Amino acid sequence: MFADLHTTTTKSQPILGFSPSETKITPSEFKYSKGTEIYGEAEPADYVYQVIDGAVRSYKLLSDGRRQIGAFHLAGDIFGLENDDVHRFTAEAIVDTTVRLVKRVSLEHVAQEDLIVAHSLLNMTTTNLQHAEDHMLLLGRKTSLERVAAFLLEMDRRLTAAGIMALPMCRRDIADYLGLTLETVSRVLSYLNDKKVLGFIGQNQRQIVLLNRGQLAELDL
Numbered sequence: 001m002f003a004d005l006h007t008t009t010t011k012s013q014p015i016l017g018f019s020p021s022e023t024k025i026t027p028s029e030f031k032y033s034k035g036t037e038i039y040g041e042a043e044p045a046d047y048v049y050q051v052i053d054g055a056v057r058s059y060k061l062l063s064d065g066r067r068q069i070g071a072f073h074l075a076g077d078i079f080g081l082e083n084d085d086v087h088r089f090t091a092e093a094i095v096d097t098t099v100r101l102v103k104r105v106s107l108e109h110v111a112q113e114d115l116i117v118a119h120s121l122l123n124m125t126t127t128n129l130q131h132a133e134d135h136m137l138l139l140g141r142k143t144s145l146e147r148v149a150a151f152l153l154e155m156d157r158r159l160t161a162a163g164i165m166a167l168p169m170c171r172r173d174i175a176d177y178l179g180l181t182l183e184t185v186s187r188v189l190s191y192l193n194d195k196k197v198l199g200f201i202g203q204n205q206r207q208i209v210l211l212n213r214g215q216l217a218e219l220d221l
Helices: 104-111 115-141 144-159 171-178 182-194 213-219
Strands: 007-009 028-032 037-039 047-053 055-061 067-074 090-093 097-103 198-201 207-210
Touching: 047 055, 047 067, 047 104, 055 097, 055 171, 067 115, 067 171, 097 104, 104 115, 115 144, 144 171, 144 182, 144 207, 144 213, 171 182, 182 198
Parallel strands: none
Antiparallel strands: 007 028, 028 097, 037 090, 047 097, 055 067, 055 090, 198 207
């Protein structure tokens, strides 16, 4: 679903790791304001998306009204590639976000003739499957402390720059990703802060400095 968007065509920037000029694929860029839905669950999966700037969450609303976030998509990440004709999750901009998109049918046609594109699509599928398996393990077998530790280590790999981890998501998002309550996430983060495993910068505490990565890794069994 597209709403309140500004579009531009980008022919020279790479998408999925290869140049559009080499593959005759012409992507477009859309800007989504914070909280705007990019696509909804069960909507046609006509496009494949790449985050250029900002962050996106993919989630499902359960029958009892709870929200389960399946993944966070950060700058450079690819999302929206389905093995069916419709999307299984809803995707929403966490902050003001720029997304590049390309028609799925265009990728599929090019992949039939271009081994590089076909290999990129296979890698994406494999990466998504690995993330789903890791997330299933996290939700099913890990304690609250282990879950938060695993999340922080994941974000450290993906977000940390100049020694600071700048989280675009709020604690409610983290809780819905980890299958925990907001109170539990806040309690665990406070515990890690008290133990000098991490430190907070700023009043909203979304900027985190990891003071002891080794100890944090030990907590993620």
